[in-house]
Amino acid sequence: MVDQSAVGRSFTPVTARVEPGRLRYFLNTLGEQNPVYRNADAARAAGFAGMPVPPTYLFCLEMMDVDDPFEMFSALGIDLARVLHGEQSFVYHAPVLVGDTLTFRPRVASVTEKKGGAMTLIGIRCEVTNQDGVHVADTARTIVVRNEVAS
Amino acid sequence: MTASGDIKPGDRIVQKVFPPITRHTLALYCGASGDHNPIHVDIDFAKAAGFPDVFAHGMLVMAYLGQALTDAVPPPKLRSFATRFVSITQLGARLTCEGTVTELFAEAGERRARLALTTRDERGEVKLDGSAVIAL
Numbered sequence: 001m002v003d004q005s006a007v008g009r010s011f012t013p014v015t016a017r018v019e020p021g022r023l024r025y026f027l028n029t030l031g032e033q034n035p036v037y038r039n040a041d042a043a044r045a046a047g048f049a050g051m052p053v054p055p056t057y058l059f060c061l062e063m064m065d066v067d068d069p070f071e072m073f074s075a076l077g078i079d080l081a082r083v084l085h086g087e088q089s090f091v092y093h094a095p096v097l098v099g100d101t102l103t104f105r106p107r108v109a110s111v112t113e114k115k116g117g118a119m120t121l122i123g124i125r126c127e128v129t130n131q132d133g134v135h136v137a138d139t140a141r142t143i144v145v146r147n148e149v150a151s
Numbered sequence: 152m153t154a155s156g157d158i159k160p161g162d163r164i165v166q167k168v169f170p171p172i173t174r175h176t177l178a179l180y181c182g183a184s185g186d187h188n189p190i191h192v193d194i195d196f197a198k199a200a201g202f203p204d205v206f207a208h209g210m211l212v213m214a215y216l217g218q219a220l221t222d223a224v225p226p227p228k229l230r231s232f233a234t235r236f237v238s239i240t241q242l243g244a245r246l247t248c249e250g251t252v253t254e255l256f257a258e259a260g261e262r263r264a265r266l267a268l269t270t271r272d273e274r275g276e277v278k279l280d281g282s283a284v285i286a287l
Binding site: 022025026028029030031032034036046047048052054055056057059060061062063064065066069070080081082083084085086087088089090091092095 | 227
């Protein structure tokens with residue numbers, strides 16, 4: 001079971017390029033028709049220097065470009081089948097645009113046991129910077145692990 | 152309705168209904184998002200993990216909520232976006248995403264509004280409960 005010793009642990013930084021084709025696949029999957037994400041003129045009219053990404057896409061970029069998307073779970077000895085996503089947040093500091101290269105630096109911020117050990121909540125925080133060193137966003141997620149409880 | 156300078160607490164500025172979630176949507180989202188956890192696409196894996204069937208990625212549901220949000224709020228105005236995944240979203244769910252202004256305040260030298268966000272399925276069951284901060 002994951003315990004307090006995991007707090008502060010960091011994982012391999014992930015470098016991800018915002019590629020237009022992969023972004024289009026995401027937009028199509030979601031039926032996203034907002035011209036701001038699909039049309040360069042609309043994006044410029046909205047005040048962007050390029051084509052922006054939708055608000056949750058940072059989460060996808062981190063998972064798509066990591067060598068092992070479940071590194072954290074294997075490193076902490078967590079069975080993927082026992083994992084649920086509890087919470088997710090994004091704080092946006094600067095635009096993320098098609099063509100950017102982002103670096104994600106995830107770390108374990110907290111470990112909390114719930115329901116007498118039946119669940120462990122793991123808080124992961126991640127700073128995101130772009131190719132110019134601009135701090136573009138902070139993301140945070142809470143992973144819920146359903147522990148095997150001895151009967 | 153879009154967010155503008157004259158919104159006030161209680162205004163519902165976000166509302167969008169999405170088509171039912173299909174297995175195909177889950178397969179596409181698996182590839183499009185990079186979240187390859189088999190629990191969302193492989194029924195054998197889901198059953199072995201104790202679930203009756205595959206179910207939607209929480210982040211797929213949050214992406215729909217984000218879409219509803221930026222339909223109403225220009226993306227450059229979005230300062231933060233957070234959700235709690237309240238319950239599992241099942242196959243076939245028809246999601247309704249809504250957002251209501253709860254507070255107006257000043258921060259970092261600009262006028263901002265806080266929105267309370269929810270995503271419910273066709274039975275009214277809450278799937279996501281969240282908030283966003285937008286600049287006015």
